[in-house]
Every structure is written in C-alpha cells, then in structure tokens.
Amino acid sequence: MALRRTPDGAVLVVEDDGAGFDPAAGKRGVSGAGSTGLGxxxxxxxxxxxxxxxxxxxxxxxxxxxxxxxxDA
Known part of the structure; x- marks a missing residue:
C-alpha cells in the first residue's frame, strides 16, 4: 500500500500479494469468489x-x- 500527496489531492495504491482477482470484479455485483462484489x-x-x-x-x-x-475539495 502506498499513499502519496499530489498537487491536487492524494493517490492511494493498494496491491495484493496473491493471485488477485479479475479487474472486472470492480463492477457492481460481479465477483468470482461468491461474494456480492459490492465493496x-x-x-x-x-x-x-x-x-x-x-x-x-x-x-x-x-x-x-x-x-x-x-x-482536494
């Protein structure tokens, strides 16, 4: 995980250590692991x-x- 300040706000990058999940799982209701995919x-x-x-x-x-x-707001 990395958090860095930018001139306009901040960027948070989270990268897992495992095999990961399909990036399409970022869409509502899509999950390959039996969850709702809402997170x-x-x-x-x-x-x-x-x-x-x-x-x-x-x-x-x-x-x-x-x-x-x-x-930044």
Whole structure:
C-alpha cells in the first residue's frame, strides 16, 4: 500500500500479494469468489462523490492493483 500527496489531492495504491482477482470484479455485483462484489463499487462511488476516482487493474507483477485518486475539495 502506498499513499502519496499530489498537487491536487492524494493517490492511494493498494496491491495484493496473491493471485488477485479479475479487474472486472470492480463492477457492481460481479465477483468470482461468491461474494456480492459490492465493496469495489462502494469504494468507486465514494471516491467519485468526492471528485476522485477508483481504477482496478493489474500491476506489472500480475497482481491486482486498486488506485484511488482523491482531490482536494
């Protein structure tokens, strides 16, 4: 996990240590693990409501990486 300040706010990057999950699981109701898949959607909507964003992708090491961008209000 890394948190860094930017001129406009902050960026939080969380990368797992395991095989990760399909980045498509960031969509509401999509989960490959038997859960509801709501967690990533709630995080995305929370970030967007504050003027930021959430992206879920793969790191160069092949792990799942979630990046939350938050802007100063």
């Amino acid at each position: 990533p959607d709630i995080a995305r909507r929370t970030a967007e409501s504050a003027g930021g964003s959430l992206t879920v992708d793969r790191s160069p090491a092949g792990r799942t990486r979630a990046t939350v961008v938050l802007t």
